Amino acid sequence: MEFPMNPLKPLTLLVAFLVFSSASADFGNWFVANKRLSTTLDSPTKKISYRFTCQENMTLSAIAVYCLEALVPCPAYQLSLQEDDNGLPTGTPLSFCSYVPQDHAWATLPMDAATLLKGKVYHIVLEADMLRGGGHSVGSIGNSNQASFLSTDVLNHIHPNDGSLDLQANTLFFDGSKWKELDQEPIYALYGVGSKFQGDVYDDPGVRPIYGKVLQGQSLHFHCGYTGKALAFRVKKRGNPSALRYQILVNDYRNHSCKPLCPAVVVPAGQITSNFQWVTVGIPEDVQRLFRAECWFFVFQTDSGRAAKNEDGCEDCYQLSDLGNSGGPAKAADLTFDGGPHLSRAVSFTDASDLTRWTDEFERDANVGVLGPPCKPENHQEVEPISTPILLENEPRAEP
Amino acid sequence: MKRTVLSFLLLLFPFVRTWAAEPVMDSDLFQVCRVSASGTVQTGRYANAERTEQKALTIVQEQFGPVHPSVVPVLNDLATIQRYMGQYREAEKNYRWGLAIRQQKLGPADPQVAESLAYLAGLYTDLADYDEALLDYEQALSIRERTTGKTSLEVANILRDMGNLLTLMNRGSEATTALKRCLSIQEKAWGPEDLRLVETLELSARAAQTNGKGDQAEAFLKRALALLQKNLTPDRLEIADSMQKLADLYRSEGFSDKSKELYLKVAMLRDKLTGTDLYMMQPNLYGAALADLALGRLKESKGLFDRILKFRKELYGADHPKVALCLEDMAFLYEKEGKKEKALETLKEAKGILEKVLDPDHPAILRLQKKLDSISRPEKG
Numbered sequence: 001m002e003f004p005m006n007p008l009k010p011l012t013l014l015v016a017f018l019v020f021s022s023a024s025a026d027f028g029n030w031f032v033a034n035k036r037l038s039t040t041l042d043s044p045t046k047k048i049s050y051r052f053t054c055q056e057n058m059t060l061s062a063i064a065v066y067c068l069e070a071l072v073p074c075p076a077y078q079l080s081l082q083e084d085d086n087g088l089p090t091g092t093p094l095s096f097c098s099y100v101p102q103d104h105a106w107a108t109l110p111m112d113a114a115t116l117l118k119g120k121v122y123h124i125v126l127e128a129d130m131l132r133g134g135g136h137s138v139g140s141i142g143n144s145n146q147a148s149f150l151s152t153d154v155l156n157h158i159h160p161n162d163g164s165l166d167l168q169a170n171t172l173f174f175d176g177s178k179w180k181e182l183d184q185e186p187i188y189a190l191y192g193v194g195s196k197f198q199g200d201v202y203d204d205p206g207v208r209p210i211y212g213k214v215l216q217g218q219s220l221h222f223h224c225g226y227t228g229k230a231l232a233f234r235v236k237k238r239g240n241p242s243a244l245r246y247q248i249l250v251n252d253y254r255n256h257s258c259k260p261l262c263p264a265v266v267v268p269a270g271q272i273t274s275n276f277q278w279v280t281v282g283i284p285e286d287v288q289r290l291f292r293a294e295c296w297f298f299v300f301q302t303d304s305g306r307a308a309k310n311e312d313g314c315e316d317c318y319q320l321s322d323l324g325n326s327g328g329p330a331k332a333a334d335l336t337f338d339g340g341p342h343l344s345r346a347v348s349f350t351d352a353s354d355l356t357r358w359t360d361e362f363e364r365d366a367n368v369g370v371l372g373p374p375c376k377p378e379n380h381q382e383v384e385p386i387s388t389p390i391l392l393e394n395e396p397r398a399e400p
Numbered sequence: 401m402k403r404t405v406l407s408f409l410l411l412l413f414p415f416v417r418t419w420a421a422e423p424v425m426d427s428d429l430f431q432v433c434r435v436s437a438s439g440t441v442q443t444g445r446y447a448n449a450e451r452t453e454q455k456a457l458t459i460v461q462e463q464f465g466p467v468h469p470s471v472v473p474v475l476n477d478l479a480t481i482q483r484y485m486g487q488y489r490e491a492e493k494n495y496r497w498g499l500a501i502r503q504q505k506l507g508p509a510d511p512q513v514a515e516s517l518a519y520l521a522g523l524y525t526d527l528a529d530y531d532e533a534l535l536d537y538e539q540a541l542s543i544r545e546r547t548t549g550k551t552s553l554e555v556a557n558i559l560r561d562m563g564n565l566l567t568l569m570n571r572g573s574e575a576t577t578a579l580k581r582c583l584s585i586q587e588k589a590w591g592p593e594d595l596r597l598v599e600t601l602e603l604s605a606r607a608a609q610t611n612g613k614g615d616q617a618e619a620f621l622k623r624a625l626a627l628l629q630k631n632l633t634p635d636r637l638e639i640a641d642s643m644q645k646l647a648d649l650y651r652s653e654g655f656s657d658k659s660k661e662l663y664l665k666v667a668m669l670r671d672k673l674t675g676t677d678l679y680m681m682q683p684n685l686y687g688a689a690l691a692d693l694a695l696g697r698l699k700e701s702k703g704l705f706d707r708i709l710k711f712r713k714e715l716y717g718a719d720h721p722k723v724a725l726c727l728e729d730m731a732f733l734y735e736k737e738g739k740k741e742k743a744l745e746t747l748k749e750a751k752g753i754l755e756k757v758l759d760p761d762h763p764a765i766l767r768l769q770k771k772l773d774s775i776s777r778p779e780k781g
Contacts, residue, residue, distance in 0.1 A: 057470070117469060117505060383434040385473065386441050386480045388519070392526050392721055392764065393568055396644070396686060398693055398729040 027222055028232065028369015029337040029344070031160040033205035033323045034276070037184050038068040038148035041077065044141055045176035047127040048149055049082075049089050050186030052199070053166045054116045055159055058192030060095055063124055064108040064329040066150040066187050066203050067101035075141040076100050078129035081114055084121035088172070088179050094122075098129045101147040106203075106328030108191070116192070121168045124188050150203055151184035160200050161339040189329045201332045202323040208366055210244070211305025211317035213352045218322075218368035219251070219295045219360060221343035226291040227372045231265075231298060232280045234367035237272045239316035242304040244272060246281065249297035249355065258297055258355040262287045276321050280371065291370075295343050298368050301352055322346050324364030337365040430459040437477060444715055446485045453478040469505050472498040472512070476519055486720045486757050488527055495520045511554070514543040518558060521565070528762045530569045537562040556585040556600075564603050568763075572610035579604040595631050598624045598638075602645060614653045621646045637684050640669045644687055651694060659694070666691045682708060690729070698737055705730045721764070724753040728768060740775060747772050 039048050050065070063079060077100075080093035094114040099107055116122060126149055130139045139145075151171040159166050171184040189199035208216035231246060244267040249258035262284050272279065305317030312319055324346070325332040338344035346364040351357060433456035440449035457474045464470050479494035499516035506512055517540035524533035541558045548554045559582035566575035583600050590596055605620035625642045632638060644666045650659035670688040673681075689704035709726050716722055727750035734743035751768040758765060 057464070057468075120506065383431075383438055383473075383477075386438050386477045388480050388522055389484050391522070391564070392725065393528075394564070395722070395725055396641075396683075396690055397725070398690055398732040 026163075026232075026369055026371045027220060027226065028163075029160075029218065029365040029367055030163055030369055031156050031158060031200075031202065031323065031337060031365075032154055032234065032321065032367060033152040033185065033202050034321075035153050035205055036068065036203070037151050037153055037182075039151065039171065039173055039182065039184075040069075040146055040148040041126060041128060042142055042146035043176065044128045044130055045174075047125055047174035049123040049125045049172040049174070049179070050151075050188045051084065051087070051089075051121060051123050051168055051170045051172055052186060052188070053168045054118055054120050054122055055161075055164065055166075055198040056196060057118050058116050058190070058196040058198070059194075060111050060114040060116055060190065061193055062108050062110050062191040064106050064189040064191070064199070064201075065124065065126065066106050066328070068104065068148045068150045070101045070103045070147040071144055073145055074100055074102075074147050075139045075145050076129040076132040077126050077147065079109055080125045081111065081116075082123045082125050084123060084168070087121075087168075087181075089123035089125050093125075098132060101149075106189075106201075108189070108329055113193070116190070123172070124186070124190075127174075150187045151182065152187060152202065152205060153184060155183045155185050159198070160202055160337055161198070161335055163337075189331075189335055191330070195331075197331045197335055199335055201325045201329050201335045202365075204324045204326045204364075206322050206324060206364070207312065207319040208322050208346065208348065209305075209307070209312060209314035209317050209319055210300050210302055211241075211307065211314045212303070213301075213350065214307075215247075215299040215301045215349040215352050216320045216366065217246075217297055217299030217347050218366040219297050219344055219347050220368070220370060221295045221338060222291050222293050222370075224293050226293070226370070227289050228283045228291050228370040229288060230280045230282050230371040232278055232369045232371055233298075233300070234276055234278050234321045235272055235300070235318055236274055236276045236321075237269060237318050238274065238312050238314060239305070241269055241302050241316045241318055243267060243269050244300055244302050244318050246298060246300050248283070248287065249299060251295045251297060256356060258358065261290065261296075264301075272318065276319075278367075283370070288372075297347055297358075298370070299347065299349065320366050320368070322364055322366040324361065327363075333363050336363055430456055433459065434474070434477075437481065441481055441484065446481055446716075450478065450481045450485065453481055467501050467505070469501060469512070472501055472516070475501075476516070479519065479523075483523060483526070486716065486722075488523065488757060491523055492520070492527075495523060509543055509546065511543060511547045514540040514547075514554075514558075517543075518561065522561065525561075525565050525568065527758065528568075528764075529759075530565060533565055534562070534569070537565065551585050551588065553585065553589055556582045556589075559585070560600050560603060563600075563607060567603070567607045567610050570610060572607050572612075575607035576604065576611060579607055593627065593630070595627060598627055598642070601627075602642070605645070605649065609649065609652075614649065617649055618646070618653075621649060635669075635672055637673055637687075640666050640673065640684070640687060643669070644691060647691075647694065663691045663694045667695065667697075682711065686726075693729070693733055693736070696736075698733060701733055702730075702737075705733065719753050719756050721754060721757055724750040724764070727753070728764075728771075731771070735775065744772065744775055747775070 041048060060081060063081065065079060076098050078096055078098050080096035082089040082093055095111040097109045097111055099109050101107060128141050132139055155170060157165060157167050157169055169186060171182045171186045172179050173182055185200060187200055187203055189197060189201050191197050210216045245264040247264045248261040250261050251258055265281060267281055300318065300320060302318055305314050307313065308315045325336060345360050345362060346366045347358050347360045349358045433452050437449045437453040437456065440452060453474065457478060460471050460474050475494045475498040479491040482491035495516065499520060502510060502513045502516050517536040521533040521536035524536065537558055541555065544552065544554045544558055559578045563575045563579035563582060566578060579600060583604065586597055586600060601620045601624035605617040608616035608620060625646060628639050628642050643662055647659045647662035647666060650662065667688065670684055670691065673684045685704050685708055689701050689708065692701035705726065712723050712726055727746050731743045731746040734746060747768055751765060754762065754765050
């Protein structure tokens, strides 16, 4: 079965996403990370800020950040939460703590309580703490005593767990004289009293090679009976693969097996480029309305290709982009796409002929999503304001 | 001064009450209260709506504390209900409290601060505190222009209300400028045939009339009427209301034939608009009473006014400004009937009501006093 497809350029997709996201419609992991980036703090005057829009009201209890590299002896750094003033941190901490970073590791740091408000912009600021919490300078910082902190490329402007907009998200760098927006995705987690958390813990961008009998994809657990009009996925090809096919599999949890919902949909190889690109393909009309609020496997396969020891892990194959958390921060599974029970996750089959054997990867998500209308709103939406009465002087009168 | 006191109180709050560490809100009950209050307002049962909204306020304050931004939408709705009830000072207190919370918690340039300022400005317009209202609108406009852009619909909304206010302040030229800008934004966003333009067109007509440009006012009202006639079925109250505004314009501009012809059409249209729910039908009945009055059908008009007055007293209470407005129009009718004493008595009753809820220099009170003086004045000759 071959469907018309529409390869979308990233910008087009971003615009489309901004339009769709306002209606909370499409369901999938639209959050993208191509590579790890780091910013080094090797001077007492340099600072990093992770800017974000608060997703929900919370009373702060801890903040987690990821140190990509720490040269020993590593200086101490102060981490603080600050309010926003025209895009920049105010310089006045609402809460702060001091810590010594460790290489390639998340650090979750307890913070004094501070109230964060939904919709308000805040900064997590990292800077050298030359006093290490004491009264006199004990630290040294420089070329051989320094730490680098993680951000990722690209800047998504959405929250990873639910795809809601965060137009203010960015990583900022202070070089000693002025702040500069780096246009990189901030990597952080915030924890609040009462099991509240928010942030981006996708510290590990990756690819999922598709070749021969190896299938790759994403399970999506819709939150309502869903009408899926089209499938969108972010893919690239390597070498000269044969056509890509996608399958929708139904998970029969009683028998721990999957079976196809409909015949595979063919995507011609010529329509996929050698750079990562979002591609949308229609979902067969007769199955569009069949998606119950359950787990569905959207998996990709091709007849060609083989495993290889190259950087992509395969030849004459396709690669599906994904991202994940390398371990460390608490509640990481809840912070990644479709948080909470998190039944949506990346999946792979090592043998296309045996659909009872799959691996689903906790805290990893492939870039796959379904386009469709929004679920019925939940009961707890904000009530429309009561309209104000007609002004007394605007009331109809006998003497105009 | 009041704002300074409120800000000071807000600063003290952290010492008076700490945040609930792990709040639990009866969110279902809260939601039921919010939805129920909103629905009850639409049926005119304001006292019930106020009680329900108060309950919602208690729930949300218990969860977040009294100075949390989540409290503000509830405070605003409560204040709006109090506006309907004519409890202007209570409404002012609640709108102001909401504004102070938003200013402190979200910053003075937050779009939600603009919303609070617009609420207050509307209330001050009703209270004829026009300078204060204008100040609030200007501040709200500046925030909206910065946050949503100069051509957003949020900016247009403020310009529309500001235009209306400037008309009331007899600053017709500035009103026209604001409304022209508003109309241009709305036309660009909705297209020139959209029904939502009607309100702005009617306000533009009033501004033009204040400027002494009756022909422009007529053009605005004709365009509004044409939009309604094109988009709605002919048996709609909106069409009768719009036609009556045009008739009112002709009457005040001295075109009595044209106005009479239109009032007759309005009267025929209104006769067809019937219903059993008096609350819903009240605007139509009032319009019919005014049309009959304009046509000199004094007996029919009196019958309708009596019915509306009784209903308004039951609905709002005897001391509500809307009762006073009805009495003022009835006094006009008595005057037409030649019942001078009855007219004087009715005007005094109306003025007495307004004096209980509005400042003595409110234009409505001054207008009533002027009428009292003119009727009391002995006729020459």
